[in-house]
Amino acid sequence: MTDIPENDVPLARVDWNSPEQSARLKKRYRTEKIFKSLAVLSLATAIAALMVVMVSIFTTGISGFTETRIELDVTLDANVVGDIANMSRPELETHIASINVNNILVRSLQAKFPDVTKRADVFALLRLFSVGAQSDIRKVILDDPTLVGQTVPISLLAGSDVDMLMKGNISREVEQADRKITDQQLAWVDQFNEEGKVEQGINWTFFTSGDSREPELAGIWSATVGSFLTLLVTFLISFPVGVGSAIYLEEFAPKNRFTDLIEININNLAAVPSIIFGLLGLAIFINFIELPRSAPLVGGLTLALMTLPTIIITARAAIKAVPPSIKEAAIGLGASHMQTVFHHVLPLSMPGILTGSIIGMAQALGETAPLLMIGMVAFIVDTPGGILEASTALPVQVYLWADSPERGFLEKTSAAIMVLLAFLIIMNGLAIWLRQKFEKKW
Amino acid sequence: MVNKMNVLNVNEGQTTSVQEPEPKMKAKKVNVYYGNNHALKDIDLNINPNEVTALIGPSGCGKSTFLRCLNRMNDTIESCRVEGTILLDNQNINDKKIDVVQLRARIGMVFQKPNPFPKSIYDNIAYGPRIHGIANNRGDLDEIVHSSLKKAGLWKEVHDRLDASGTSLSGGQQQRLCIARTIAIEPEVILMDEPCSALDPIATAIIEELIEDLKSRYAIVIVTHSMQQAARISQKTAFFHLGKLMEHGDTATIFTNPTHEKTKDYITGRYG
Amino acid sequence: MTRSHIVSSFDEDLEELRGKIVEMANLVARQFKDAETALVEKNLKLATAVRENDQMVDQMEQDIEKTAIELIAIRSPLADDLREIISAIKIGNALERIGDYAKNLSKRVAVLNEIDNFEANNSVICQMIEIINLMNKDVIDAYMNKASEKAISVWTRDIVVDNLYDTLFRELLTYMMENPEYITPATHLLFVAKNIERAGDHLTNIAELIYYIVEGVPLEMVRPKGDNSSEANVEFSG
Numbered sequence: 001m002t003d004i005p006e007n008d009v010p011l012a013r014v015d016w017n018s019p020e021q022s023a024r025l026k027k028r029y030r031t032e033k034i035f036k037s038l039a040v041l042s043l044a045t046a047i048a049a050l051m052v053v054m055v056s057i058f059t060t061g062i063s064g065f066t067e068t069r070i071e072l073d074v075t076l077d078a079n080v081v082g083d084i085a086n087m088s089r090p091e092l093e094t095h096i097a098s099i100n101v102n103n104i105l106v107r108s109l110q111a112k113f114p115d116v117t118k119r120a121d122v123f124a125l126l127r128l129f130s131v132g133a134q135s136d137i138r139k140v141i142l143d144d145p146t147l148v149g150q151t152v153p154i155s156l157l158a159g160s161d162v163d164m165l166m167k168g169n170i171s172r173e174v175e176q177a178d179r180k181i182t183d184q185q186l187a188w189v190d191q192f193n194e195e196g197k198v199e200q201g202i203n204w205t206f207f208t209s210g211d212s213r214e215p216e217l218a219g220i221w222s223a224t225v226g227s228f229l230t231l232l233v234t235f236l237i238s239f240p241v242g243v244g245s246a247i248y249l250e251e252f253a254p255k256n257r258f259t260d261l262i263e264i265n266i267n268n269l270a271a272v273p274s275i276i277f278g279l280l281g282l283a284i285f286i287n288f289i290e291l292p293r294s295a296p297l298v299g300g301l302t303l304a305l306m307t308l309p310t311i312i313i314t315a316r317a318a319i320k321a322v323p324p325s326i327k328e329a330a331i332g333l334g335a336s337h338m339q340t341v342f343h344h345v346l347p348l349s350m351p352g353i354l355t356g357s358i359i360g361m362a363q364a365l366g367e368t369a370p371l372l373m374i375g376m377v378a379f380i381v382d383t384p385g386g387i388l389e390a391s392t393a394l395p396v397q398v399y400l401w402a403d404s405p406e407r408g409f410l411e412k413t414s415a416a417i418m419v420l421l422a423f424l425i426i427m428n429g430l431a432i433w434l435r436q437k438f439e440k441k442w
Numbered sequence: 443m444v445n446k447m448n449v450l451n452v453n454e455g456q457t458t459s460v461q462e463p464e465p466k467m468k469a470k471k472v473n474v475y476y477g478n479n480h481a482l483k484d485i486d487l488n489i490n491p492n493e494v495t496a497l498i499g500p501s502g503c504g505k506s507t508f509l510r511c512l513n514r515m516n517d518t519i520e521s522c523r524v525e526g527t528i529l530l531d532n533q534n535i536n537d538k539k540i541d542v543v544q545l546r547a548r549i550g551m552v553f554q555k556p557n558p559f560p561k562s563i564y565d566n567i568a569y570g571p572r573i574h575g576i577a578n579n580r581g582d583l584d585e586i587v588h589s590s591l592k593k594a595g596l597w598k599e600v601h602d603r604l605d606a607s608g609t610s611l612s613g614g615q616q617q618r619l620c621i622a623r624t625i626a627i628e629p630e631v632i633l634m635d636e637p638c639s640a641l642d643p644i645a646t647a648i649i650e651e652l653i654e655d656l657k658s659r660y661a662i663v664i665v666t667h668s669m670q671q672a673a674r675i676s677q678k679t680a681f682f683h684l685g686k687l688m689e690h691g692d693t694a695t696i697f698t699n700p701t702h703e704k705t706k707d708y709i710t711g712r713y714g
Numbered sequence: 715m716t717r718s719h720i721v722s723s724f725d726e727d728l729e730e731l732r733g734k735i736v737e738m739a740n741l742v743a744r745q746f747k748d749a750e751t752a753l754v755e756k757n758l759k760l761a762t763a764v765r766e767n768d769q770m771v772d773q774m775e776q777d778i779e780k781t782a783i784e785l786i787a788i789r790s791p792l793a794d795d796l797r798e799i800i801s802a803i804k805i806g807n808a809l810e811r812i813g814d815y816a817k818n819l820s821k822r823v824a825v826l827n828e829i830d831n832f833e834a835n836n837s838v839i840c841q842m843i844e845i846i847n848l849m850n851k852d853v854i855d856a857y858m859n860k861a862s863e864k865a866i867s868v869w870t871r872d873i874v875v876d877n878l879y880d881t882l883f884r885e886l887l888t889y890m891m892e893n894p895e896y897i898t899p900a901t902h903l904l905f906v907a908k909n910i911e912r913a914g915d916h917l918t919n920i921a922e923l924i925y926y927i928v929e930g931v932p933l934e935m936v937r938p939k940g941d942n943s944s945e946a947n948v949e950f951s952g
Contacts, residue, residue, distance in 0.1 A: 255520065325557035329620070331518060333570040333627065334547035343569075344559060670790055697792050699930030709792045711724070712717040 215408025233300020314356020614645025
């Protein structure tokens, strides 16, 4: 028995209705209110900033998905095209590639504007159209060789300046010297426009072609493939290595100073600036191992180094979150440590591990700096066919276009950012979906 | 005093006439250390076949630690060190030659919190037979799953939904599933660590009835905080206090006339 | 001294139960005392009062039983608590029987009163009542103090009552042989003595229960027996 009788402790008397009490109560509610409004304010600021970015990218970029075409009656002169009646398809293709389509275009334009005779004016007229207009004409001939000798209306890709003008990115009010398009060219475009020959359409080229010096011909396909190959390499290396390390560290490694040191270093690695990984990749993979420059293999290896800490940390957290009772149940039934880990712990932590990995992958997808260091920043038009071919990546493409002086690349940059964001959203959505679908309750 | 001595002599003459069976497990001078903490001190305890032995005592007295010594679950705790001899059919389970994986198949364990795997009811029970290669084909496995569920008294409730997740069952059903999972590999001893502490009284009663049934086939050791439960289901009771085995004997005697003062104080709810 | 329970209201309930036992024992002792007075002073009014008071004794027995059952249901007692509560029911039972004997005794006071021709020797009866009331007091002392040795001492003292009964039995038998008219009053007196002797037996039962409460094992010594009246056979001397 205790010496002091517990029942004799005097109760503190509180007058709940006193003015001090109600004042204190009011103060408590006030501080709560202030804290809440501050939180809402900061959240609103963040959302507003995000909205500004999104709206600016969207308004600039949405026009990047469209192109301008001008319809022109083109006379497919048999003398220029040559005799193609009896050619087989492959012969036809090589022949058409060699014909002087420029000549056809110039003659057709002169036919439409008979008063344009000066050489400089003809060039100015020709510049209304993109270099890609020639391929449009070639395609028509290839599709139907019987049209040769006739005059047919063909929808030709307009040049970037006309495109900009039609999208309102070039102002008519500006002095002629300060704009990319002359008064003369303006008049021609207006004439086409009045005849209803100018039209806007979806820019399929953007999704199917590689980079180009001409904004209207530039596309993101090769960059997308490059990014995909890079990420494939990154995933194939960082996922097994990362998950394996996480399992070993969490389940098998003895807890001592050495493993503590490893753990601290992994956490520190996650915070290292990505450009350092780029330098590392440059030094090891390119200069030491002498792998090819600009290749997805090197990019993937470098990004794998960068993603590893993220995957290890999230995988360890997911493994740690598996309830010990499940492990005990398996061990109690006579499962070995290995069986316990691979039959129970790993399947249960897989949703978490996958979520972490996908988020790590998304991070890698958006990474630019390390890729710059290993030379994936080169101007590459061709779509890479393998992981050893030179390639570029989506964020690098954005970086390159943002650097270009042409007015037409501005909208391409934003359009490419939108594509990149779409991929990121899809990947994060996939992560959420996986977690929801495979998460088990216990 | 003289009178009292006389009386005790008369009593002793009567109790020694009962013949004890050969114990299934024998613990001799078991000491357990967690780092520098001496958790169990010189425990000597026999566990008889076809009997329920209840381990009681206040929290932290070492009863769960002792239970986990019996199937070497303490091996999984790095800082834990076990000394002494624990015999299973006269074979020391702490011997280096003993394969711990097989040992745990012979000595099954049921835990405090029902912990079915987040798999189907069927797979929960089939897991043990699968990893130990007990069933040769699908038919044998089906047979084991069905009979285990029947023995655990769960068959009627789940026979039409063996594909349902084990975690979709109620708490009491989950615990019976865990018992079914344990008996699917035909252990010789079943250890239970407070199996009813998370269950309502009805589910508890069903489990107790089940333990009563299982007693005829296995030696059962159960840790419980409920004195009433220990009194209801066990034949032998061991009282642990501060890492020592204070008293061990027939349940009826322990609960009506404990010898040790500490035992009496604990079971009657007095200041310890 | 045993330690108190962590749940202090359990201790309070146990105290209440013990208080009821003591109260009942005291009441029974007073009943015997009053019956004795009624017998000696031929006080019929007091005898009637004793008979009526027996209802109170019965009431108290039921009360003790109810309290004990409630304690078992609510507190789930174990070990010495369990032994004490179960024994309380049995002690109440025994005390009720002792009370019955006091009642029976006072009933016979009326019959004995109507018989004038027999001046009985009441001193042995009084002596017996004194002894059992002393035993009653001591057994309750032993109960309150959980003193098993004192309980044994009460238990062994019953031999005195038995011996007194035996003596009175032989004396009354002699009276009856001398004069058949004495048979009726002597038989009644015999029953009175027998009742007191039975009350003593019940007190020894209570002493045994107290021993069981304290020690946890039944008292299994052979009790010294002094009542040989069942074998008594007084020879007709001529």
